[in-house]
Amino acid sequence: xxxxxxxxxxxxxxxxxxxxxxxxxxxxxxxxxxxxxxxxxxxxxxxxxxxxxxxxxxxxxxxxxxxxxx
Numbered sequence: 001x002x003x004x005x006x007x008x009x010x011x012x013x014x015x016x017x018x019x020x021x022x023x024x025x026x027x028x029x030x031x032x033x034x035x036x037x038x039x040x041x042x043x044x045x046x047x048x049x050x051x052x053x054x055x056x057x058x059x060x061x062x063x064x065x066x067x068x069x070x
Contacts, residue, residue, distance in 0.1 A: 012021040014029035016036055028034040040046050045049055 016033035
């Protein structure tokens, strides 16, 4: 039987500075890094991309406009 070493367990790191994460500031290592992240969101440095497509039922908003159903 072959002896296989399991993959090393990676410690969770702060996404701002790369130091070890601290449970009290999860996922960050400190209040400073948490505040930096919040500041970036508030300044618009981070943004969730918008989609030009309507996420509705796939129909054009004006598809039924002017149609008469009997």
